[in-house]
Amino acid sequence: MATVGYPNLDSYTQNTLALEFPEPGPASVGMQQNEKKCRWTRLKRVMGQSLTSRSTSSVKSLKPLSPISETDSAIYSIRAGPSSVTEDAQTTTWEDSEYDKQLNEAVSGLKNDFVSGAREMADSALSSLSSLIVVAAAAALNRDELWNMTISAAKELSSARPSMNAAITSCLLGALDDLSKLWDSLDKKRNKPPDELAAMASRQMVRTLEKRKEAGMRLSENFAERLRAYCSQRLNNTHTLTILTLSNSSTIRASILTTLSTLRFLHLILLVLESRPRFEGASMASQILSATSAEARGRLKIHILPDCAVATVAKDAQLVLLGADRISASGDVSNKIGSLAAAVCIKTLNPKAQVVVVSDADKIVAKGVEEGEKETHPASEMLEGWGDETRRDLAARIVDGSVEVFGEWFEWVPAEYVDGYVTENGTLDTSGVEKVAEEIGELREKIFG
Structure with missing residues (x-):
C-alpha cells in the first residue's frame, strides 16, 4: 500500500x-x-x-x-x-x-x-x-x-x-x-x-x-557544531578527540556518525564501556562501525572496555558523552547504570573535561514527575555472564534468598556534573531545561488532564 x-x-x-x-x-x-x-x-x-x-x-x-x-x-x-x-x-x-x-x-x-x-x-x-x-x-x-x-x-x-x-x-x-x-x-x-x-x-x-x-538530524548537526567549537578552542591543532561513552543510544550513534561525516579533519578515539549486563555498549560500537564510511573509519578508533575500567580511562578522555532516558526540570539526568561513575570519575580525575548530554528535548519532564519508577531486571541477566559452575551454585542460593543480585538499570546524574544539554533546539543550560519542563507540564495538563 x-x-x-x-x-x-x-x-x-x-x-x-x-x-x-x-x-x-x-x-x-x-x-x-x-x-x-x-x-x-x-x-x-x-x-x-x-x-x-x-x-x-x-x-x-x-x-x-x-x-x-x-x-x-x-x-x-x-x-x-x-x-x-x-x-x-x-x-x-x-x-x-x-x-x-x-x-x-x-x-x-x-x-x-x-x-x-x-x-x-x-x-x-x-x-x-x-x-x-x-x-x-x-x-x-x-x-x-x-x-x-x-x-x-x-x-x-x-x-x-x-x-x-x-x-x-x-x-x-x-x-x-x-x-x-x-x-x-x-x-x-x-x-x-x-x-x-x-x-x-x-x-x-x-x-x-x-x-x-x-x-533528530538537527540534534546530530548541533552536536557536531558544538564539537567544532570545542576543537578550535581546546585541541591546539592536534585534531584528535577522545570521547568516553556507554550504553546504546540511537541519538549518540547518529551524533557520532554526523560528526565524522561533517568534521573531516577530526580523528576520533571512542572509549565505549561494554555496559553490562546486556552489553549494549558493545552493540553500539558494532553498529557505529557498520554505518561508518571507509574514509571515516580511517579516522575512528574504538576501544571497548569493561565497566570497571571507567576510572582508568576517564583520565584520558576529554569528553563524556551521555544519552538520557529522562531529564528532570532541574537538569538531573537519568541514564543507564554506569553514567554517574563516568561523570564523577572524569570530573575528579580530569577536571578540564566536559560531560555533555545529547538528548531530544522530549526527554525533559515536568516538575513533580521527575522520579520514574525504578526498573529492576531479573538476576538471570547477570548470571548469563558467569561460568557454569558458579552459575549453578549461586542460582540455587538466589532462589533460597541467601544471595541477592543487583538488577537496577538506571541511575541519576546530578545536574552539577553536566556541562550542557545538546538538543534539536540547540544547547541548553539548566534554565533552558526548566523552561522546556514548564511547557511540557502545561501540555500534559491540556491533553491528559
Whole structure:
C-alpha cells in the first residue's frame, strides 16, 4: 500500500509507513448503530480498569483513569433505549476486541524492548497509537468517543515502561496536540464520521514522524557544531578527540556518525564501556562501525572496555558523552547504570573535561514527575555472564534468598556534573531545561488532564 500524498519519500520508507499507518477502510455496510453501541458499551465498562490491568506498575506522573459511569453517557453521546443487542453480546469479554488485542501487543512490546533507546520506543508508541485510532474508529459513534479512546490508549502506552516514559509521553502529547488542532480546523461542525477522522490522524502521524526524523538530524548537526567549537578552542591543532561513552543510544550513534561525516579533519578515539549486563555498549560500537564510511573509519578508533575500567580511562578522555532516558526540570539526568561513575570519575580525575548530554528535548519532564519508577531486571541477566559452575551454585542460593543480585538499570546524574544539554533546539543550560519542563507540564495538563 503506497502512502498517498508523500511522493518525495523513497519506496522503502513509503512501504514502511504504509505498514505502520494503514489507511482505514469504510465501515462495513452491515454495521448498525446498535452494534457500535454494543462495542462501546464493552469499552466503557473496562476503560477505567485497563490501565491498571495492563501495567505491572504505576507511574506517579499519570492520573488514574476513572471508570465511565452511566451518567457520563451524555458526554460520550451514548443514549439509553431499545436495542436488539442481546445481553450475551453486550457481555462479550473485552479481550475479544481487536482494539484491546492491538493495545495489549503494543504495551507488551514496549515493556519487553530492552534493545531500543527511548527515542526509538517513542516512535514505536506513536506508530501503535496511529493504528489503534483506526481500530477505535470502528467502535466510536462520534468524535468525542474516538478522542477519549485515543487518550486512553495514549496513557497506557506512555506508562508501559515507567523508567523510559518521558520520551514516549512527550512524543504522544505533542502528536495529540497537533491532531486536536487538525480536527478543530477540518471538522468545525464536529460532524465528521470517526473513520474520516482516523484517516486524518493517520496522515498527521506520518507528518509527525517525518518531523521527528528532521529533529533528530538537527540534534546530530548541533552536536557536531558544538564539537567544532570545542576543537578550535581546546585541541591546539592536534585534531584528535577522545570521547568516553556507554550504553546504546540511537541519538549518540547518529551524533557520532554526523560528526565524522561533517568534521573531516577530526580523528576520533571512542572509549565505549561494554555496559553490562546486556552489553549494549558493545552493540553500539558494532553498529557505529557498520554505518561508518571507509574514509571515516580511517579516522575512528574504538576501544571497548569493561565497566570497571571507567576510572582508568576517564583520565584520558576529554569528553563524556551521555544519552538520557529522562531529564528532570532541574537538569538531573537519568541514564543507564554506569553514567554517574563516568561523570564523577572524569570530573575528579580530569577536571578540564566536559560531560555533555545529547538528548531530544522530549526527554525533559515536568516538575513533580521527575522520579520514574525504578526498573529492576531479573538476576538471570547477570548470571548469563558467569561460568557454569558458579552459575549453578549461586542460582540455587538466589532462589533460597541467601544471595541477592543487583538488577537496577538506571541511575541519576546530578545536574552539577553536566556541562550542557545538546538538543534539536540547540544547547541548553539548566534554565533552558526548566523552561522546556514548564511547557511540557502545561501540555500534559491540556491533553491528559
